[in-house]
Amino acid sequence: MTSTGTHDGSLEQLKREGRIVVVGASLAGLRAAETMREKGFAGSLTMIGDEPYEPYDRPPLSKQVLLGNAVADHTALPRRRAIDADWRLGVPATGLDMAARRVELGNGDAVEYDRLLIATGVRARPWPNAEEGALKGVFVLRTRDDGEGLQRALAAGPRRVLVIGAGFTGSEIASACRERGLDVTVAERGDAPLVGALGGVIGAVAAEMNRENGVDLRTGVMVTSLEGDPSGRVRAAHFSDGSTVEADVVVVSLGAQRNTEWLSGSGLGAGPRGIACDAGCRAFDVRGIVTDDIYVAGDVARSPHALFGYQFLSLEHWGNAVAQADTAAHNMLSVSADRRPHLWVPAFWSSQFGVNIKSVGVPPMGTEILITQGSLAERRFAAAYGYQGRLIAAVTFDNCRWLPFYEQQIEATAPFPPPFSTVDRRPEGTKPMPADFPDPSVPTHGPTITLSGYSPADRKMTFTPGR
Amino acid sequence: MTQALLREIIDYANRANPYPLYEELRKTPVSHDGDGPYVVSTYYEIHSLLHDPRISSDAKNLKATGDDLLGEQSDEEGTTLPPSFLKLDPPDHDRLRRMTNRPFGPPHAPRRVHDMRDELGTLVSGLIDGIVETGQLDRIDLVDQFAYPFPVSVICRLLGIPREDEPRFHVWAEALAASLDPDPDADPTKRGQGAMDARMELGMYLAGLIEERRKKPGDDMLSQLATADGPDGAMTTMEALSTSALLLIAGHETTVNLITNGMLTLLRHPEVLQRLRNDPDLAIPIVEELLRYEPPVQLLPQRTTLSDIEVAGVTIPKGASVWLMLASGNRDPKRFENPDRFDPDREDIQHLGLGSGIHSCFGAPLARQEAQLALSELARRLENPRLLEDPPPYRQNSVLRGPRHLPIACDGIRP
Numbered sequence: 092m093t094s095t096g097t098h099d100g101s102l103e104q105l106k107r108e109g110r111i112v113v114v115g116a117s118l119a120g121l122r123a124a125e126t127m128r129e130k131g132f133a134g135s136l137t138m139i140g141d142e143p144y145e146p147y148d149r150p151p152l153s154k155q156v157l158l159g160n161a162v163a164d165h166t167a168l169p170r171r172r173a174i175d176a177d178w179r180l181g182v183p184a185t186g187l188d189m190a191a192r193r194v195e196l197g198n199g200d201a202v203e204y205d206r207l208l209i210a211t212g213v214r215a216r217p218w219p220n221a222e223e224g225a226l227k228g229v230f231v232l233r234t235r236d237d238g239e240g241l242q243r244a245l246a247a248g249p250r251r252v253l254v255i256g257a258g259f260t261g262s263e264i265a266s267a268c269r270e271r272g273l274d275v276t277v278a279e280r281g282d283a284p285l286v287g288a289l290g291g292v293i294g295a296v297a298a299e300m301n302r303e304n305g306v307d308l309r310t311g312v313m314v315t316s317l318e319g320d321p322s323g324r325v326r327a328a329h330f331s332d333g334s335t336v337e338a339d340v341v342v343v344s345l346g347a348q349r350n351t352e353w354l355s356g357s358g359l360g361a362g363p364r365g366i367a368c369d370a371g372c373r374a375f376d377v378r379g380i381v382t383d384d385i386y387v388a389g390d391v392a393r394s395p396h397a398l399f400g401y402q403f404l405s406l407e408h409w410g411n412a413v414a415q416a417d418t419a420a421h422n423m424l425s426v427s428a429d430r431r432p433h434l435w436v437p438a439f440w441s442s443q444f445g446v447n448i449k450s451v452g453v454p455p456m457g458t459e460i461l462i463t464q465g466s467l468a469e470r471r472f473a474a475a476y477g478y479q480g481r482l483i484a485a486v487t488f489d490n491c492r493w494l495p496f497y498e499q500q501i502e503a504t505a506p507f508p509p510p511f512s513t514v515d516r517r518p519e520g521t522k523p524m525p526a527d528f529p530d531p532s533v534p535t536h537g538p539t540i541t542l543s544g545y546s547p548a549d550r551k552m553t554f555t556p557g558r
Numbered sequence: 559m560t561q562a563l564l565r566e567i568i569d570y571a572n573r574a575n576p577y578p579l580y581e582e583l584r585k586t587p588v589s590h591d592g593d594g595p596y597v598v599s600t601y602y603e604i605h606s607l608l609h610d611p612r613i614s615s616d617a618k619n620l621k622a623t624g625d626d627l628l629g630e631q632s633d634e635e636g637t638t639l640p641p642s643f644l645k646l647d648p649p650d651h652d653r654l655r656r657m658t659n660r661p662f663g664p665p666h667a668p669r670r671v672h673d674m675r676d677e678l679g680t681l682v683s684g685l686i687d688g689i690v691e692t693g694q695l696d697r698i699d700l701v702d703q704f705a706y707p708f709p710v711s712v713i714c715r716l717l718g719i720p721r722e723d724e725p726r727f728h729v730w731a732e733a734l735a736a737s738l739d740p741d742p743d744a745d746p747t748k749r750g751q752g753a754m755d756a757r758m759e760l761g762m763y764l765a766g767l768i769e770e771r772r773k774k775p776g777d778d779m780l781s782q783l784a785t786a787d788g789p790d791g792a793m794t795t796m797e798a799l800s801t802s803a804l805l806l807i808a809g810h811e812t813t814v815n816l817i818t819n820g821m822l823t824l825l826r827h828p829e830v831l832q833r834l835r836n837d838p839d840l841a842i843p844i845v846e847e848l849l850r851y852e853p854p855v856q857l858l859p860q861r862t863t864l865s866d867i868e869v870a871g872v873t874i875p876k877g878a879s880v881w882l883m884l885a886s887g888n889r890d891p892k893r894f895e896n897p898d899r900f901d902p903d904r905e906d907i908q909h910l911g912l913g914s915g916i917h918s919c920f921g922a923p924l925a926r927q928e929a930q931l932a933l934s935e936l937a938r939r940l941e942n943p944r945l946l947e948d949p950p951p952y953r954q955n956s957v958l959r960g961p962r963h964l965p966i967a968c969d970g971i972r973p
């Protein structure tokens with residue numbers, strides 16, 4: 092079957108006997124596959140994943156798994172329904188031939204498709220010095236194997252753990268270490284933990300949280316090198332301020348890189364910032380022309396969002412992966428008039444040091460912040476972010492029940508500062524202050540949201556190909 | 559028009575089936591006239607207001623008193639105690655609720671409710687055995703003989719009321735319940751006095767118990783509230799008193815109705831009752847659907863706006879009284895397919911039966927467990943149960959709605 096499925100009858104044919112290939116057998120890939128079957132797709136479905144495991148859940152890896160409360164191989168994602176797929180696990184996709192509609196695999200095989208969904212996500216950014224990164228005791232945390240290895244290293248009772256990078260993952264790791272009674276040092280290049288994602292005002296709260304819980308937090312410094320002992324085990328790290336920290340476990344938590352290399356040269360609009368797609372999850376080619384048969388979802392996608400000035404958002408959010416997969420799957424099996432835009436309001440959660448943190452909207456877009464409820468000092472609050480007189484995001488610490496309200500306000504493009512009174516409004520919540528995000532040109536641990544791209548009014552569109 | 563509809567809803571004559579009136583009400587999601595309350599009747603609007611920080615649960619934010627339609631029905635604590643967290647806003651609400659939750663639920667007491675299972679089972683069996691002992695199976699009042707005593711005993715065990723004092727406690731609880739459910743024929747001053755007396759006596763009794771527990775703490779909630787050493791510290795005696803009064807009232811007035819409404823609904827749907835008899839686990843979805851279909855708390859009449867709020871095109875002004883019609887939202891066809899159908903196989907069931915947001919039912923896990931156990935045991939043990947009156951006589955109360963009596967008959971009771 093060769094039709095694109097947009098003409099009369101061909102869509103029915105696609106649903107009946109088409110071939111759909113999903114590359115990236117994790118959260119987004121699985122959820123999309125389930126939706127496709129739900130929508131009556133009866134053709135062949137191939138799931139390609141380079142990890143040897145069936146789809147599993149990552150958030151527990153930095154939380155329950157590190158605490159030893161859950162085993163890494165028990166984090167398999169619950170199935171919403173059977174998907175009857177041809178699973179190709181443990182084999183990477185290595186190339187894409189858009190003209191022949193064919194995905195090439197690492198084992199020399201090739202799989203042809205009528206529709207392709209790319210959900211290859213991101214991987215942990217490795218320690219820049221490969222030799223140092225290969226020392227025993229040096230970890231990153233992205234996969235089940237990473238989680239299991241790190242949990243085992245923590246269970247062995249290291250004398251000190253060093254976490255490099257205080258983003259969400261780094262902070263959660265530090266929190267788990269403290270909960271296990273381990274000494275931990277956190278090194279962060281920015282002025283505070285979480286500054287890239289939530290700004291300096293909230294970062295200061297996070298810093299306090301770290302210190303009160305006994306984390307040796309070093310901010311405004313970089314780790315310049317890792318040092319191993321003669322047996323090839325890490326033993327110390329050297330800092331840009333000249334200091335040295337001895338640690339037998341080091342976790343590199345410097346953000347993520349998009350898994351797009353396998354597409355270089357394919358002609359698809361894929362690069363280090365992800366794969367650009369339209370609001371309906373259809374991928375762009377390098378010429379900026381939308382494809383008809385290639386869709387993108389999850390962490391690897393970069394899509395324009397109407398609520399945020401049509402900027403292209405790259406999100407590393409669990410909920411985004413689920414929602415975008417659903418939209419992509421729906422659109423893959425729909426004629427153009429029935430397609431839906433992916434209009435999910437970004438939302439993220441984290442839990443660290445016993446505090447439940449949640450955000451909606453795009454905090455890094457905010458220039459001002461206002462504590463709308465509760466108090467920073469109690470670490471129980473809701474804060475709103477403002478951007479050009481609009482409410483653009485909100486974050487709560489141990490106060491998440493109010494979050495749906497802020498989400499609605501963001502959707503309704505409500506004004507900032509909010510003109511209303513609320514329950515639990517304290518004196519510190521009467522005046523907006525600068526949200527205090529670091530200069531985006533100075534790298535921190537890598538924010539979990541990046542904004543890029545251009546509004547439809549902006550005609551200059553340039554493409555940065557893969558390295 | 560709203561006022562008239564509201565009056566009809568509150569009118570006892572419509573107690574047995576207010577749902578057609580709710581349907582009428584939903585034609586205007588936010589309705590208001592005269593100086594009455596703003597009445598919100600549709601699912602999404604109610605849900606969003608339950609998460610709206612511009613809404614207060616603290617009565618002192620109410621500007622105009624408006625038309626006191628419900629009279630004293632809504633006043634469960636009187637003026638003798640400081641307001642319980644049900645009637646407070648954050649931060650006070652949060653602090654008290656947190657302190658109450660510490661001994662009750664996760665993360666600090668993750669197993670409390672679960673560990674009561676055996677005790678609940680014993681209570682349920684005991685009450686059903688009690689029915690057997692009366693030897694009268696041709697007229698059982700499921701309210702007086704089962705649904706009423708059960709949750710009060712549960713609260714007693716939870717708070718740590720000594721067994722020998724339970725009978726006294728039941729008497730006070732009953733007097734308080736009566737004040738929530740005024741008999742229109744009774745002399746109002748006398749009735750009020752009775753409730754006041756019961757409240758006083760109960761308060762004194764609990765205060766004494768709290769003092770005792772301070773000296774010699776046990777494993778019960780009263781001890782833990784009075785002696786807690788968490789980040790929020792312990793409660794003052796007054797706080798512990800108003801909290802236990804809240805647990806007592808909210809914890810059983812609602813459960814009685816959940817169980818009774820549940821049994822009534824099952825008797826009206828014998829095929830579901832039969833399924834439950836064969837599969838006790840079906841009690842879980844049945845109770846969820848009941849909370850949607852016949853919620854024990856029909857409406858929340860105690861919300862006030864702190865700002866002007868626009869809802870469904872209507873601006874509710876600051877200081878207005880807002881009624882959230884939970885039972886109506888639960889049957890909103892925009893939210894639930896076939897909303898008037900009792901369907902325990904429903905998959906998407908995010909009902910409003912336990913509220914939502916920061917005031918969502920504190921005792922929800924316990925209430926669920928009580929109702930699941932009660933219904934599955936009744937289904938298992940009663941042989942050929944049938945309703946003797948349909949509809950049964952209802953209680954006066956339109957907020958906490960449920961049958962006052964549920965006369966049934968059965969052919970026998972299995973061991």
Ligand SMILES: Cc1cc2nc3c(=O)[nH]c(=O)nc-3n(C[C@H](O)[C@H](O)[C@H](O)COP(=O)(O)OP(=O)(O)OC[C@H]3O[C@@H](n4cnc5c(N)ncnc54)[C@H](O)[C@@H]3O)c2cc1C
Nearest residue numbers: 115117118119141149150183184211212389390407408409
């Ligand atoms: C430790 C940790 C904690 C997290 N905690 C939270 C949290 O608390 N809240 C939250 O909102 N989000 C959290 N996240 C983020 C969340 O897990 C991601 O947003 C989500 O996993 C994205 O799903 P995805 O399917 O798009 O990508 P991924 O889960 O990254 O899956 C992509 C899959 O594709 C595979 N792949 C890559 N390249 C190829 C190739 N060429 N061929 C075949 N397969 C390939 C990858 O190996 C991977 O299995 C966390 C992530 C991690 C790692």
